[in-house]
Amino acid sequence: MKTLATFSILIFTVFYSGCDETKKVIDVAGSVQLTGSYTVSALNGKKLVSTTNPTFTMSAIDNSFRGTTGCNSVFGNYTIDLYAINFGDLAVSEKYCSEKEIMKTERDFLNALNNTGSYAIENGLLTFYSKTDRSVLLIAKKDEK
Numbered sequence: 001m002k003t004l005a006t007f008s009i010l011i012f013t014v015f016y017s018g019c020d021e022t023k024k025v026i027d028v029a030g031s032v033q034l035t036g037s038y039t040v041s042a043l044n045g046k047k048l049v050s051t052t053n054p055t056f057t058m059s060a061i062d063n064s065f066r067g068t069t070g071c072n073s074v075f076g077n078y079t080i081d082l083y084a085i086n087f088g089d090l091a092v093s094e095k096y097c098s099e100k101e102i103m104k105t106e107r108d109f110l111n112a113l114n115n116t117g118s119y120a121i122e123n124g125l126l127t128f129y130s131k132t133d134r135s136v137l138l139i140a141k142k143d144e145k
Helices: 002-034 100-115
Strands: 036-043 055-059 064-068 073-081 084-087 116-122 125-130 136-142
Touching (some): 002 116, 084 116, 116 136
């Protein structure tokens, strides 16, 4: 009886750790897939036509996020859990830009990052979706190397 209990615990441990390792591999693969530089082309369903569109770079090495809002610099970290993505506390420089449109784009960009819950990447386009209703918050084109 004791052998059966020990064997059951061993099987459970192997199965559980195997699933955990698979999830880690999937998360790392997702992070590697996101690695690169992007230029934001749409926010909240509206195409951006400015020459100062937000840009950002994501790195799988340390899950870092760095970019510019069109006016200020932004940086921080992100975490991935399968296709869920979460941006931690982002730091933003506090330079004032006189153009109201740039400041509005900056607010929309930062709000999109703070409200992102999941992502998809297809044909070089990265899409961030809302954590509440899966609406599209941001679309960014991956820069070619």
